[in-house]
Each structure stands twice: as structure tokens, then as C-alpha cells.
Amino acid sequence: xxxxxxxxxxxxxxxxxxxxxxxxxxxxxxxxxxxxxxxxxxxxxxxxxxxxxxxxxxxxxxxxxxxxxxxxxxxxxxxxxxxxxxxxxxxxxxxxxxxxxxxxxxxxxxxxxxxxxxxxxxxxxxxxxxxxxxxxxxxxxxxxxxxxxxxxxxxxxxxxxxxxxxxxxxxxxxxxxxxxxxxxxxxxxxxxxxxxxxxxxxxxxxxxxxxxxxxxxxxxxxxxxxxxxxxxxxxxxxxxxxxxxxxxxxxxxxxxxxxxxxxxxxxxxxxxxxxxxxxxxxxxxxxxxxxxxxxxxxxxxxxxxxxxxxxxxxxxxxxxxxxxxxxxxxxxxxxxxxxxxxxxxxxxxxxxxxxxxxxx
Amino acid sequence: xxxxxxxxxxxxxxxxxxxxxxxxxxxxxxxxxxxxxxxxxxxxxxxxxxxxxxxxxxxxxxxxxxxxxxxxxxxxxxxxxxxxxxxxxxxxxxxxxxxxxxxxxxxxxxxxxxxxxxxxxxxxxxxxxxxxxxxxxxxxxxxxxxxxxxxxxxxxxxxxxxxxxxxxxxxxxxxxxxxxxxxxxxxxxxxxxxxxxxxxxxxxxxxxxxxxxxxxxxxxxxxxxxxxxxxxxxxxxxxxxxxxxxxxxxxxxxxxxxxxxxxxxxxxxxxxxxxxxxxxxxxxxxxxxxxxxxxxxxxxxxxxxxxxxxxxxxxxxxxxxxxxxxxxxxxxxxxxxxxxxxxxxxxxxxxxxxxxxxxx
Numbered sequence: 001x002x003x004x005x006x007x008x009x010x011x012x013x014x015x016x017x018x019x020x021x022x023x024x025x026x027x028x029x030x031x032x033x034x035x036x037x038x039x040x041x042x043x044x045x046x047x048x049x050x051x052x053x054x055x056x057x058x059x060x061x062x063x064x065x066x067x068x069x070x071x072x073x074x075x076x077x078x079x080x081x082x083x084x085x086x087x088x089x090x091x092x093x094x095x096x097x098x099x100x101x102x103x104x105x106x107x108x109x110x111x112x113x114x115x116x117x118x119x120x121x122x123x124x125x126x127x128x129x130x131x132x133x134x135x136x137x138x139x140x141x142x143x144x145x146x147x148x149x150x151x152x153x154x155x156x157x158x159x160x161x162x163x164x165x166x167x168x169x170x171x172x173x174x175x176x177x178x179x180x181x182x183x184x185x186x187x188x189x190x191x192x193x194x195x196x197x198x199x200x201x202x203x204x205x206x207x208x209x210x211x212x213x214x215x216x217x218x219x220x221x222x223x224x225x226x227x228x229x230x231x232x233x234x235x236x237x238x239x240x241x242x243x244x245x246x247x248x249x250x251x252x253x254x255x256x257x258x259x260x261x262x263x264x265x266x267x268x269x270x271x272x273x274x275x276x277x278x279x280x281x282x283x284x285x286x287x288x289x290x291x292x293x294x295x296x297x298x299x300x301x302x303x304x305x306x307x308x309x310x311x312x313x314x315x316x317x318x319x320x321x322x323x324x325x326x327x328x329x330x331x332x333x334x335x336x337x338x339x340x341x342x343x344x345x346x347x348x349x350x351x352x353x354x355x356x357x358x359x360x
Numbered sequence: 361x362x363x364x365x366x367x368x369x370x371x372x373x374x375x376x377x378x379x380x381x382x383x384x385x386x387x388x389x390x391x392x393x394x395x396x397x398x399x400x401x402x403x404x405x406x407x408x409x410x411x412x413x414x415x416x417x418x419x420x421x422x423x424x425x426x427x428x429x430x431x432x433x434x435x436x437x438x439x440x441x442x443x444x445x446x447x448x449x450x451x452x453x454x455x456x457x458x459x460x461x462x463x464x465x466x467x468x469x470x471x472x473x474x475x476x477x478x479x480x481x482x483x484x485x486x487x488x489x490x491x492x493x494x495x496x497x498x499x500x501x502x503x504x505x506x507x508x509x510x511x512x513x514x515x516x517x518x519x520x521x522x523x524x525x526x527x528x529x530x531x532x533x534x535x536x537x538x539x540x541x542x543x544x545x546x547x548x549x550x551x552x553x554x555x556x557x558x559x560x561x562x563x564x565x566x567x568x569x570x571x572x573x574x575x576x577x578x579x580x581x582x583x584x585x586x587x588x589x590x591x592x593x594x595x596x597x598x599x600x601x602x603x604x605x606x607x608x609x610x611x612x613x614x615x616x617x618x619x620x621x622x623x624x625x626x627x628x629x630x631x632x633x634x635x636x637x638x639x640x641x642x643x644x645x646x647x648x649x650x651x652x653x654x655x656x657x658x659x660x661x662x663x664x665x666x667x668x669x670x671x672x673x674x675x676x677x678x679x680x681x682x683x684x685x686x687x688x689x690x691x692x693x694x695x696x697x698x699x700x701x702x703x704x705x706x707x708x709x710x711x712x713x714x715x716x717x718x719x720x
Contacts, residue, residue: 080444091510119479122505122516122597145482150451156482157517237482 002221006140006228008160008235015140017166017221019213022052022129025059025165032163034125035063037100041090042068043113044104045077048131051173056104056129067093071112075260078112078146080155086116101126103161107138111153114144118159125162131170133182133211134265136220139164141231158236164224168217179208180301181266184247186219188273189226192246195339197222208300242333242343247273249332250306253318257310270302279354280334283346288335312355316348362581366500366588368520368595375500377526377581382412382489385419385525392523394485395423397460401450402428403473404464405437408491411533416464416489427453431472435620438472438506440515446476461486467498471513474504478519485522491530493542493571494625496580499524501591518596524584528577539568540661541626544607546579548633549586552606555699557582568660602693602703607633609692610666613678617670630662639714640694643706648695672715676708
């Protein structure tokens with residue numbers, strides 16, 4: 001088991017990572033001084049509850065008054081209705097300001113449970129127990145939110161967890177699709193800030209099958225470290241934090257155009273990262289060996305092209321609507337070299353050119 | 361026109377106060393560097409919109425893209441549905457992170473609009489334009505929230521406004537009932553922290569009719585200063601801020617037992633303050649001249665006794681359920697002398713004795 005401190009300007013909290021560490025949950029609560037909480041509400045989803053809820057409850061039940069709420073699987077759970085159901089449950093179970101919410105699940109559970117915690121009685125503590133590889137990303141940074149039919153993550157808050165407890169044995173039950181989805185964010189973290197880690201990835205992880213044991217743990221830990229260091233600089237997302245959107249401008253557009261859930265987040269941003277690399281080569285007039293990235297991504301099983309059924313016009317429109325963009329230029333994250341990125345406004349014309357060329 | 365800085369640990373923002381100052385709204389926005397906002401959404405209620413919305417819009421329309429949403433009057437507007445309607449309106453009107461929300465109204469509008477601002481795209485700026493005397497209290501402190509059928513203010517956040525703009529001419533249109541309700545909080549602020557101000561009140565404000573012009577402005581300003589100084593010590597309500605609940609333990613119980621809206625907040629806490637004074641005399645074994653407070657409160661038109669139809673058992677039960685209480689003792693704010701209060705746990709038996717005695 002390893003322990004790291006994640007620092008934000010407003011708070012510092014530990015990340016515990018290791019295989020099977022969920023059994024030590026009580027110890028961790030003690031360590032973060034939450035062993036005196038009046039009540040615990042575990043928020044989880046249908047799939048995760050089948051796999052791990054009993055285990056988590058059994059660790060806690062001897063010492064705590066603990067209850068749980070099971071939300072539907074998938075993005076649709078990030079709705080105002082499910083949010084309100086969780087608030088109602090918390091009130092019915094008589095949680096108070098000295099209570100704790102535990103988010104047990106992937107990114108959706110973390111975002112929803114975190115927003116419930118951020119606003120229940122004006123904010124109570126919560127801890128993240130991520131069960132997916134993708135959640136290594138969302139569990140760090142304090143961004144919590146629900147969706148609105150008019151936009152994803154439109155209603156939310158910044159609320160840092162008291163701890164992140166990452167039991168890497170949970171990863172073993174993930175499908176290849178889910179594992180790959182999370183791995184895309186690991187690669188992104190390497191690309192935006194850490195050439196050495198990127199080299200390690202290309203050498204040590206030749207396929208997704210390598211993502212077990214110590215290698216998995218190292219990959220997650222590095223990913224979280226990079227995410228945390230960017231968030232530290234810019235907790236409230238006013239500047240540098242935007243580099244975390246590398247690959248996300250086109251990635252989000254693809255997800256939205258296909259309809260959420262039709263492609264994994266990781267597959268979408270993998271295509272988006274390759275696109276950002278190609279745009280970078282063009283804008284900076286440099287050679288980044290685009291094709292070497294394509295082969296690497298193929299090795300991991302990522303799609304490397306925009307799905308054929310999508311129209312480039314619609315994708316450009318979507319990218320222009322992104323909340324980080326303005327007028328006829330589109331703000332996106334470009335890469336100068338591995339480990340060095342920057343936010344740039346790029347002409348729509350160039351973006352269209354590369355997008356059209358991509359089909360050839 | 362006067363300007364004061366209100367300091368919290370996380371932020372400092374100005375209070376502008378004066379008669380007719382709403383006409384200078386553009387200047388204030390400039391002064392707080394919000395003159396570049398992309399859009400403005402004014403949230404107000406039916407009554408206030410009839411009186412002041414046109415005036416506010418007309419001041420802003422020449423320079424800003426401004427829109428408004430009118431919520432129902434009264435506490436029922438602090439619901440999840442009205443909250444969500446405001447979010448929807450903000451999204452439909454394409455507000456973004458560079459937009460501003462204006463709360464134009466009393467405490468309900470401020471609480472609701474503040475919570476919308478706190479959570480729209482994870483938090484955008486808002487300013488408070490209070491239109492009641494009571495809102496002098498709620499507009500300062502950053503506590504924003506909506507209600508749940510299982511409790512008032514159960515879902516909310518801490519979100520400080522960028523400015524409070526208090527046009528004292530708005531007070532002139534208040535009914536005596538509303539004016540008195542707000543004045544109770546002014547008296548409370550004097551009692552908990554400022555003997556000199558309390559003496560000024562008893563001498564200069566012999567009836568509610570005196571609450572105009574400079575006297576009104578001074579009373580509001582002192583009330584806000586005291587509130588702000590307490591909040592400064594304890595922004596997230598972990599300790600000293602609890603003294604602001606002077607008179608509220610029984611006051612809240614009376615409001616809840618009668619049904620919200622059946623008695624004004626101010627009338628309820630006036631009864632609660634007299635009760636707290638009597639309990640203090642008993643607990644400390646001192647003489648605070650309880651009857652002089654009763655005569656003063658009567659002069660202003662406050663009720664001084666618990667409404668006859670309420671049962672003492674139910675009131676005690678309510679007080680025990682207060683989120684500041686634990687087990688068989690009830691936490692409440694007691695007063696040692698004018699300007700000096702403290703939070704104490706008081707035995708249920710004493711509370712019952714005084715409550716029973718009060719009927720004699």
C-alpha cells in the first residue's frame with residue numbers, strides 16, 4: 001500500500017493506493033480523523049453495488065451507522081432527480097453536518113455523490129473510492145457536478161474529497177473497454193506533462209494486458225500525481241487547468257454527436273489527442289511523428305479515426321459551442337513536444353482542413 | 361451614499377448603502393470590476409418585480425445583455441423545482457462563466473438566487489440587492505440554500521456575493537409587519553455584540569415610525585457590520601457564528617409549529633429572544649431586567665408571548681430536533697449582559713420550566 005498527499009490550495013488530502021486495501025477502510029478513516037462521523041451514506045451504482053457494496057458495508061458496519069443508496073448505471077444518473085433522491089435519503093437517514101458520504105464507483109458516482117456532499121447542509125465531507133481506471137482522473141480535482149439537458153456538468157461545485165482510496169484490485173473486474181477508456185486519460189497525463197512517464201508507458205505497457213500489479217499501480221499513481229499538480233496550480237479552473245482538456249475538444253464533440261454512451265470517453269479522447277497532435281504539427285510547423293502515436297494507440301486497441309457516420313460540419317459546430325471557446329476561433333490544447341502543451345486559439349479553417357484530411 | 365467593505369476570510373466585498381442608489385448600479389458594477397460581464401440574469405419575485413424590476417432593468421439595459429426570471433412569492437420558492445427552473449433559464453439565455461446573477465428581493469430571493477449562482481457552471485458571481493429590512497441580515501454572510509420538505513435550508517452552499525447594494529428607499533414601501541420583522545434582527549445584532557448600539561436603538565428608535573432616513577441607514581449599517589464581523593470570525597459556521605442564533609432556538613420552533621408564513625420570522629425570534637433572556641437569568645442566576653425588554657419589544661409592536669395554541673411539549677421537541685442540538689440537552693445562545701452572549705447546553709428541564717412559567 002502506498003500513500004501520497006494530494007495538495008490543493010484550499011486543502012491537502014491523502015490518496016491511498018494498493019491491492020485489496022478496501023479491507024483497511026476503518027484505518028484510513030481513523031488516519032484522516034473521520035472515525036467519529038455520526039453516520040455514513042455510501043452512494044454507488046447498480047453494477048458496482050453487485051460487486052463491492054457488501055464488502056464495503058461489512059468493513060464499516062461494526063463501527064459505524066452506515067446506509068447506502070444505489071443509483072442507476074451510467075451518465076443518466078447525473079440528473080437533478082437522482083441528485084434530489086440522494087438528498088432525500090440523506091435527510092431520511094438523519095445525516096447531519098458531522099456525517100460522511102462515500103462515493104463508491106466510477107466518474108458518474110464520484111461527480112454525483114460529490115455534488116450531493118458539496119450541498120448537503122451546505123457541505124459535508126466525502127471520500128472517493130474509485131472502481132474504474134477512468135475514475136483515477138475524475139476522483140482528483142474536486143470538480144463535482146450533475147448534467148442538464150442543455151449541457152453536461154452545468155450544475156455543480158468545487159468540493160475536494162477528504163481522501164481518495166484506490167483499491168487496484170477493483171480494476172481486475174473491469175472489461176477491456178472500460179480499462180482502455182481509463183488508460184486514455186493516463187496517456188493524456190503523460191503527454192501533457194511528463195516525457196519520462198510517457199516513455200515508461202510505451203516501453204512497459206505494450207498492451208492493456210500489462211496493466212496489472214505494480215505496473216497498474218505505478219500508472220495510476222503517476223496519472224494522479226500529474227492531475228493533482230495541475231489542479232494545484234489552478235483549483236478553480238481559471239487558467240492552466242485547461243491543459244487537462246488535451247484531446248477533449250474533438251473528443252467531447254465526438255461523444256456528443258454520437259450520443260453519450262455510444263463511444264467510451266477514452267476512445268473519444270484518443271481520437272481527439274491524435275487530432276490535436278496533427279493540428280499541432282500544422283500550427284507549429286513541426287514534425288511530431290504523428291504516425292508513431294497512431295501505431296501506439298492501435299496497439300492498445302484505441303480507434304484512431306473519427307467514426308465515419310459523423311459529419312465534419314457538425315463536429316466543428318460542436319467544438320465552437322464548447323464552453324472554453326469564443327467566436328470563430330476555437331480554443332484547444334496543442335502539443336509542442338511530449339510533456340509540453342499550451343492552450344491556443346486555432347482558426348476554424350485549419351481545424352476543418354485537418355478534419356477533412358483525416359478522412360483520406 | 362456610504363460604502364463599507366465586508367470582509368470574510370475568503371473574500372472582501374463592498375456594501376453600498378443609500379437612498380435611491382439603484383440608479384447608480386452601472387457605476388457599482390464598474391467599481392467591482394463586473395462591468396465586462398457577458399450576460400446578467402436578475403432573479404426576483406412577483407411582488408418585488410411589480411415594484412422595482414423595470415427600474416433595475418432600465419438602468420442595465422443600455423449597457424448589458426440582461427434578462428430576468430420571476431419566482432413565486434414566499435418561502436415556497438426555495439424549492440428544488442424553482443431552483444432548477446432558474447438553472448434552465450440561465451442555460452437557455454446562454455449565461456456562461458463570465459456572467460452575473462443579481463438577487464433582487466428579500467431573503468428568499470437572496471438564498472435561492474445565491475444558490476443558483478453558487479452552482480451554475482460550478483459557481484459564477486452574484487450580487488445582492490435586498491429590498492427588505494430583514495434581508496440586511498441574510499444578504500451578508502454567504503449562506504445560500506433551498507429547502508427540502510424534511511427541513512429548511514437543507515441543500516445549499518457558502519457563496520459570498522460580489523457586492524451588496526442596499527437602496528434604503530426600497531424600505532419605504534414595506535408594510536409595518538415586514539419592517540418589524542427585519543427590525544428584530546437589528547435588535548438581535550445589537551444584543552449579541554454591541555451595547556452602545558443597543559442604547560442608541562432604545563433612545564433613537566421609539567417606534568417603527570422612526571425607521572426612516574439617516575436613522576434607518578445607521579441601523580442597517582450597524583446591523584450589517586455586526587453580522588459581518590461575526591461571519592468574518594467563522595465563515596463556514598464551525599463555532600462563534602452560532603451566536604447569530606440568539607432567539608432562534610425557540611423562534612424557529614414557533615415558526616415550524618405554526619406553519620411557515622403564519623408568523624413573521626422577526627415576530628418569532630422576538631419571542632425567542634425574550635425567552636432566551638429569561639432562561640439566561642435562570643441559568644446564570646442574574647437579573648437582566650427581563651421586563652424592560654418586554655416593554656421595549658411591545659413598543660415596537662412585537663408579540664412577547666408564545667402563541668396560545670402551541671403546546672410546550674411540541675416546542676421542546678422541535679428545539680431538540682434543531683440541527684445545532686444534541687441528545688437531551690439543547691444548545692442555545694444565552695446572554696450574560698447586553699453585548700455579551702455565549703452558546704450553552706441547557707437542560708431540557710429548565711427550558712420546560714421557563715416555557716411553562718411563561719404562560720402565567
